[in-house]
Amino acid sequence: MQSENSSVNTEAKKIQTSKVPPSEGFREAFLLHLADTTLILTQRNGAWCGHGPILEQDIAITNITLDLIGQSRNFYQYAAKLINESSLAPSPVEKAGDEATEDSLAYLRTEREFKNLLLVEQENGDWAQTIVRQFLFSVYQYFLFEQLQNSKDDQLAAIAAKSLKEVTYHVSWSADWVIRLGDGTDESNERMQKAIAALWPYTGEMFMQADYEQGIISEIHLLKDRWIEKVKTVFEEATLAIPENIFMQSGGKNGVHTEKLGHILAEMQYLQRTNLGAKW
Amino acid sequence: MKISIQKYYYGDFGGEEKASGEEIKKTTEETAWPLWEIFIRSKQGLDHKHAGSLHAADAAMAMQNARDVYTRRQEGVSLWVVESKYIHASNPDEAGEMYEPAVDKVYRHPTFYEIPDEVGHM
Numbered sequence: 367m368q369s370e371n372s373s374v375n376t377e378a379k380k381i382q383t384s385k386v387p388p389s390e391g392f393r394e395a396f397l398l399h400l401a402d403t404t405l406i407l408t409q410r411n412g413a414w415c416g417h418g419p420i421l422e423q424d425i426a427i428t429n430i431t432l433d434l435i436g437q438s439r440n441f442y443q444y445a446a447k448l449i450n451e452s453s454l455a456p457s458p459v460e461k462a463g464d465e466a467t468e469d470s471l472a473y474l475r476t477e478r479e480f481k482n483l484l485l486v487e488q489e490n491g492d493w494a495q496t497i498v499r500q501f502l503f504s505v506y507q508y509f510l511f512e513q514l515q516n517s518k519d520d521q522l523a524a525i526a527a528k529s530l531k532e533v534t535y536h537v538s539w540s541a542d543w544v545i546r547l548g549d550g551t552d553e554s555n556e557r558m559q560k561a562i563a564a565l566w567p568y569t570g571e572m573f574m575q576a577d578y579e580q581g582i583i584s585e586i587h588l589l590k591d592r593w594i595e596k597v598k599t600v601f602e603e604a605t606l607a608i609p610e611n612i613f614m615q616s617g618g619k620n621g622v623h624t625e626k627l628g629h630i631l632a633e634m635q636y637l638q639r640t641n642l643g644a645k646w
Numbered sequence: 647m648k649i650s651i652q653k654y655y656y657g658d659f660g661g662e663e664k665a666s667g668e669e670i671k672k673t674t675e676e677t678a679w680p681l682w683e684i685f686i687r688s689k690q691g692l693d694h695k696h697a698g699s700l701h702a703a704d705a706a707m708a709m710q711n712a713r714d715v716y717t718r719r720q721e722g723v724s725l726w727v728v729e730s731k732y733i734h735a736s737n738p739d740e741a742g743e744m745y746e747p748a749v750d751k752v753y754r755h756p757t758f759y760e761i762p763d764e765v766g767h768m
Contacts, residue, residue, distance in 0.1 A: 420679070422700050422711035429714050539710055546703070 393519070394448050395481065395578035398471065399619055401441035402482035405472055406627070407503065408435045409634050410490055419493050426539060430500070433532040440525045442468035473638035477621070477628050481576075484618035485568040487627045494547055494554065495561035501540035502565060502597065506572050507533045509592045513583060541600045548604025558606055570614025579619075681730040682708040684715075686722035691767055694726050705729075 411431040418424025446466040485503055490496050511533055514526035547554040573590040575583065583589065601608055617623065637644055679701040685694035697716045702708035708727040717725070736744060748754070 420701060422702065422715055425718075426711065426714040429718055535713075542706065542710065546707075 390452070392578040392581070394445055394452070395576075396582050397441050397445035397448070397522070398479075399481035399576070399578070401438050401445060401471070402480045403486055404434045404438035404441070406480070406482040406630060407431075407486040407499075408438060409630055410486065410488075411496070411500070413490055414496065423493075427496070427500075430536050430539065433529075433536070437525070437529045437532070438472075439468055440529075442471045444521050444525065446471055469638070473635045477623055477631055479621060480623065480627060480631070481619055481621060482623075482627070483568070484571055484615055484624055485565060487618070487624060487630060488565060488568060489626065491561060491564070492557055494557040495564065497540055497543045497547065498558065498561040498565055500536065501544050501600070502569055504533055504536040504540050505596050506589075506593055508537050509589050509596075510583070513585070513589065517582070537596075544600055544606070545604040548601070548606040555605065558604070562606060563609055566609045566612050567615045568618075570612075571616040571618055574614075574616050574619070576619040679703045679707075682712075682727045683730050683733060684708075684712045685726035685728070686712075686716055687724035688722050690723060694724065697721070699730060702727075 408431050411427055411434070414424065414427045415431075416424065418427055446468055449466045449471075483503070485499060488495075488499060508530070511526040511530045515523050515530060517523040517526065544558070548558045549555070572593070573586055575586050579586070598608065615624075680703075681699050682702050682705075683699050684697045686697045687694045697712075700708065700711050700715055702711050705727060708729075709725060712725050712727055716722070
């Protein structure tokens with residue numbers, strides 16, 4: 367999972383020995399978790415641009431991806447505001463030499479600092495795998511934002527309410543494809559079942575509460591019940607089976623990732639890290 | 647003695663029929679999703695207008711594709727999709743007898759009275 371080089375260990379130590387009491391940075395951490403998750407899925411889905419199976423679906427997946435980067439920016443901007451207002455001084459601020467911005471948070475944080483879900487960093491694979499990843503994630507996001515739109519934090523509630531409309535469409539689009547491919551030909555069904563087997567171990571993490579989610583997501587078990595109910599309904603219609611007794615991977619929420627994230631960040635952050643502040 | 651002559655063209659590996667592209671055209675027609683015509687109502691009170699066409703496997707997918715391809719810049723509030731094969735068009739060759747007789751009948755235009763502003767779009 368985590369490569370054992372020295373710089374990574376220093377990062378890890380820095381997080382652990384932070385003088386800030388943990389609860390103080392909870393809201394910032396939660397926002398970064400939301401922002402990182404949507405950003406990494408954006409980066410993954412973005413690779414389909416110009417390569418979609420047909421023109422219309424190329425546009426569809428790119429549209430969804432644009433929604434996701436919009437959400438991600440909202441979360442980063444809000445997180446940056448809170449970080450600058452608080453006494454917290456996370457590493458991007460030190461590195462960039464001035465205030466945290468949406469860009470410094472996206473481009474100058476390391477693998478251990480990224481709090482995205484493991485599910486979204488998994489490979490695109492074939493169209494089936496991309497569809498399954500999008501569906502499992504969008505259904506989760508739907509029920510999550512449904513809760514968050516009632517948050518006491520007005521700004522977070524507003525972002526969630528706005529995003530919920532977008533996500534509603536993502537769910538309907540991806541569910542439609544799950545049914546088409548699952549209930550399609552022998553080959554499409556087989557590919558879908560393979561994609562589900564590959565991604566299912568990364569779904570458990572969505573419902574394992576991280577420290578910083580306490581007090582913000584009040585009923586994570588409810589989230590899980592609703593998620594599994596929706597997934598079951600769609601899978602049944604698609605004649606797809608849900609894997610049973612699978613060991614669930616976790617760690618993404620706390621910065622412990624699969625080996626894939628390092629490669630994503632290397633590609634995504636390269637330009638900003640070699641030419642700090644570069645614009646286009 | 648039987649002599650058969652085969653003509654070869656540049657890049658040609660399968661006789662004249664293959665080289666003409668007929669075969670490729672046939673397989674595309676067989677495998678491609680049907681074509682759909684898309685109509686968009688840009689705001690309440692206006693008519694649906696033809697926006698273009700796209701490929702989709704069925705009506706539901708055509709609707710989704712239309713949403714993604716044609717309404718991403720706030721172009722519309724309502725969509726119609728019609729499979730292109732169900733649209734029957736007039737023949738351009740008959741344009742003369744079809745439309746030209748109307749040219750000199752200006753009295754058929756409703757331009758001789760004023761429409762009150764309250765009527766709005768007509």
